Amino acid sequence: MSIARDATRAVVENERQIGYHDRMITNDVSRETIAEFGRKYLWWEPVGDRPHSEDRIIAQTMNLGTYDDILLLEQTVGKPRLVEIMLHAEPGWINDRSWEFWRGRLSLAAGAAIPNEGPRRAFHAEMP
Numbered sequence: 001m002s003i004a005r006d007a008t009r010a011v012v013e014n015e016r017q018i019g020y021h022d023r024m025i026t027n028d029v030s031r032e033t034i035a036e037f038g039r040k041y042l043w044w045e046p047v048g049d050r051p052h053s054e055d056r057i058i059a060q061t062m063n064l065g066t067y068d069d070i071l072l073l074e075q076t077v078g079k080p081r082l083v084e085i086m087l088h089a090e091p092g093w094i095n096d097r098s099w100e101f102w103r104g105r106l107s108l109a110a111g112a113a114i115p116n117e118g119p120r121r122a123f124h125a126e127m128p
Helices: 003-018 028-041 054-064 067-077 079-088 096-110
Strands: none
Touching: 028 054, 028 067, 054 067, 054 079, 054 096, 067 079, 079 096
């Protein structure tokens, strides 16, 4: 059985115990699941001495995750948190295809206004 399915079962059991809307990202199952996504989807070393942030791990999972991982991510952090990740994503975190997928998936479910396009890098040189 896959790690994602084992983690999904743990999340579902956790939801039964504390309730979906009352769960916070700081619980052990959530931390463990996000850490597993970090190992799976962020294969490069972080810049500096700080680890990758939870937001960066979640965004990368939104960008590259399998459908099973997407379902687990939604169960683990909740759709409102995913909307917040999209609204505060840095350029390059979520590609156009994934942005459109998540915008469609979360706009109706969360009732949030999500921009049509993700943030872009700006390469404008200063003119004298």
